[in-house]
Amino acid sequence: QSVLTQPPSVSAAPGQKVTISCSGSSSNIGNNYVSWYQQLPGTAPKLLIYESKKRPSGIPDRFSGSKSGTSATLGITGLQTGDEADYYCGTWDTSLSANYVFGTGTKVTVL
């Protein structure tokens, strides 16, 4: 059972913008950086955002990340059909034992 909550799905038309929320607590998002991953169907996850708002080389600036308090947000602008995928947030958690936790995952659909 994940400790980070994401909406199950979001959708928008091509060219539009979507945002995905990731809600946690003070033991995880509240005191640690957040990362975001894109998982295209049948493939391994890929890093999109790290340290809450940084993009690895090769990730277009259509993808952005932010964090406030115990929540984080991934934004995707100029939505493309190739963005249809599952998206996961993640961060370190220090509640009972040190471990990494992922969000519940969000399916992005391009209408």
Added chain:
Amino acid sequence: QVQLVESGGGVVQPGRSLRLSCAASGFTFSSYGMHWVRQAPGKGLEWVALIWYDGSNKYYADSVKGRFIISRDNSKNTLYLQMNSLRAEDTAVYYCAREGGPYGGNSDIHYFDFWGQGTLVTVSS
């Protein structure tokens, strides 16, 4: 380029053991922390374990603690996951992933900057 290639998956009976391997290339393996992450069929991602760059510290998810052992051989550029007392709920694709944070895993910054293609483990009688 960074490459991570998992192997060792397969079908195993409940209660038995299995060892996964992850062969790394394209980077200085001994400088990076490494993780195992799994994904049950049709489900989300679940972190399994982390090992520091030098193997001196290891962390486990509560769901596998006491049953799984993460290890590494820096001379062979290989990461391992020894899985004992396997249960049906351990059925998943297992990914190895490189720690993107600083100091080889010895920090509070953790993320996965490169992933392998995954290996499927099915626990069934």
